[in-house]
Amino acid sequence: TDLGIQETLKTLGIEAVNRGASTGGYWFNTRGAQIDSVSPVDGKIIASVSSATETEYEAIVLKAQEAYHYWRMVPAPKRGEVVRQLAEKIREKKQALGELVSYEMGKSLQEGLGEVQEMIDICDFAVGLSRQLYGLTMHSERAGHRMYEQYHPLGIVGIISAFNFPVAVWNWNTALAWVCGDVCIWKPSEKTPLTAIACQKLTQEVFEANGVPEGVSCLLIGDAEIGKLMSNDTRIPLISATGSTRMGKLVGEAVGKRLGRHLLELGGNNAVIITESADLKIVVPGAVFGAVGTAGQRCTSTRRLIIHESVYDKVRDAVVNAYGQLKIGNPLDQNNHVGPLIDKDAVKAYQNALIQVVEEGGKILVEGGVLSGEGYESGCYVKPAIAEAQNTFKIVQHETFAPVLYLMKYSGGVENAIAVQNGVPQGLSSAIMTNNLREAEAFLSQAGSDCGIANVNIGTSGAEIGGAFGGEKETGGGRESGSDAWKVYMRRQTNTINYTDSLPLAQGIKFDL
Numbered sequence: 001t002d003l004g005i006q007e008t009l010k011t012l013g014i015e016a017v018n019r020g021a022s023t024g025g026y027w028f029n030t031r032g033a034q035i036d037s038v039s040p041v042d043g044k045i046i047a048s049v050s051s052a053t054e055t056e057y058e059a060i061v062l063k064a065q066e067a068y069h070y071w072r073m074v075p076a077p078k079r080g081e082v083v084r085q086l087a088e089k090i091r092e093k094k095q096a097l098g099e100l101v102s103y104e105m106g107k108s109l110q111e112g113l114g115e116v117q118e119m120i121d122i123c124d125f126a127v128g129l130s131r132q133l134y135g136l137t138m139h140s141e142r143a144g145h146r147m148y149e150q151y152h153p154l155g156i157v158g159i160i161s162a163f164n165f166p167v168a169v170w171n172w173n174t175a176l177a178w179v180c181g182d183v184c185i186w187k188p189s190e191k192t193p194l195t196a197i198a199c200q201k202l203t204q205e206v207f208e209a210n211g212v213p214e215g216v217s218c219l220l221i222g223d224a225e226i227g228k229l230m231s232n233d234t235r236i237p238l239i240s241a242t243g244s245t246r247m248g249k250l251v252g253e254a255v256g257k258r259l260g261r262h263l264l265e266l267g268g269n270n271a272v273i274i275t276e277s278a279d280l281k282i283v284v285p286g287a288v289f290g291a292v293g294t295a296g297q298r299c300t301s302t303r304r305l306i307i308h309e310s311v312y313d314k315v316r317d318a319v320v321n322a323y324g325q326l327k328i329g330n331p332l333d334q335n336n337h338v339g340p341l342i343d344k345d346a347v348k349a350y351q352n353a354l355i356q357v358v359e360e361g362g363k364i365l366v367e368g369g370v371l372s373g374e375g376y377e378s379g380c381y382v383k384p385a386i387a388e389a390q391n392t393f394k395i396v397q398h399e400t401f402a403p404v405l406y407l408m409k410y411s412g413g414v415e416n417a418i419a420v421q422n423g424v425p426q427g428l429s430s431a432i433m434t435n436n437l438r439e440a441e442a443f444l445s446q447a448g449s450d451c452g453i454a455n456v457n458i459g460t461s462g463a464e465i466g467g468a469f470g471g472e473k474e475t476g477g478g479r480e481s482g483s484d485a486w487k488v489y490m491r492r493q494t495n496t497i498n499y500t501d502s503l504p505l506a507q508g509i510k511f512d513l
């Protein structure tokens with residue numbers, strides 16, 4: 001209800017008109033272009049934001065540099081304690097933040113809450129990590145010498161995030177970066193500025209209560225120009241960017257030119273291989289959730305099903321039948337499975353994909369279309385569609401950020417399916433449905449899936465935060481979130497100490513004076 005949303009906004013500190021740049025306690029009087037946040041749920045303007053300009057950009061970088069000199073000297077476990085309190089604050093506001101994610105971005109409330117849960121989880125992970133930023137010790141080849149390595153903070157981390165995970169991706173980066181001793185500047189998607197403001201305000205409360213200075217958490221809401229400034233700025237040693245491959249190539253090129261570091265999380269073209277021995281009880285919900293969850297707008301969304309010919313008809317019919325049960329509508333209503341796309345441009349891309357797949361010779365199995373009438377006034381609700389297609393079709397090789405699923409058949413051994421699965425420019429997530437150990441192991445072997453994520457009897461989306469998240473090829477090669485992804489947020493230093501009164505040289509070199 002409208003009243004519900006108003007209360008949610010109030011709980012999160014969102015006003016009718018908001019400022020788009022903040023260093024923490026301080027919010028700039030931004031004078032850039034006004035951005036209206038339009039909800040794809042009902043097409044209404046939720047609130048507006050005045051965007052940041054180069055003036056605020058410059059002020060924020062200076063503030064962040066200053067804050068870094070302080071923050072890097074705070075012991076890592078103390079930094080972890082601040083992140084622990086942030087997790088507590090997020091737990092307190094989970095419902096409201098999940099609702100705003102759902103309303104501003106359009107994913108189902110369950111998925112909005114799930115995204116906020118990922119924030120809590122990564123903060124908890126980071127708290128433990130704050131006592132485990134380990135380096136190795138080595139044995140020196142020289143007598144009376146000791147060798148070890150240590151990890152130091154890097155400096156400013158620039159975060160460019162996408163609309164589809166408007167809050168979790170920010171926190172995957174910030175929770176790690178902050179315990180590592182870095183400070184962060186965030187440019188969120190212009191399509192989801194309000195969730196970004198909510199995150200900044202939550203953080204601000206926790207940081208202020210702990211005496212964390214302004215500049216450790218910075219927010220800059222603006223257009224691609226801000227992203228460009230960040231990418232070219234040698235004062236920002238690491239840029240972490242999530243979004244399209246097109247955007248990632250621009251960022252990667254700019255950062256590469258100055259030999260900076262980047263962490264890129266770009267497009268996926270994720271497939272599920274369904275073999276002869278696959279358990280249909282798992283296949284159907286796994287494939288359908290993967291394809292229509294978040295209305296097909298996850299970088300891990302399932303785009304392709306590669307099905308063995310012997311089970312093709314059965315799997316096709318079961319999946320088509322499941323599509324018939326899908327309820328499309330207001331994502332805040334928990335009875336619905338599928339919410340809207342983010343905006344009308346996304347709807348156009350979806351429509352074009354359906355036209356193109358037919359032009360290239362594909363066959364529509366589940367008809368798509370844009371919904372209209374009561375409850376669909378925003379014009380962003382579409383029907384999840386299925387087409388039979390060839391992997392070589394141009395449209396199949398391309399990531400369309402919408403609920404369009406391509407079915408294809410394979411025959412012979414699993415290696416044939418793996419070749420199809422790998423035969424796209426992207427390399428994020430992949431899955432095999434099988435009860436055959438040989439097939440599963442072949443899929444996971446070095447001759448198997450070429451993706452950053454490879455699952456057995458699980459769909460392609462819904463990765464846990466504990467693993468390193470990211471992919472190969474056009475997906476960009478970055479890894480964030482769990483495992484040792486923290487290392488990219490720090491600089492490594494090798495130290496050798498001589499505790500003798502002589503100076504033996506390495507490699508046995510004699511240099512007598």
Ligand code: UN1
Nearest residue numbers: 165298299300461462463
């Ligand atoms: C993304 O779509 O950018 O695996 C991230 C998943 C989520 C993260 C997706 N945990 O679907």
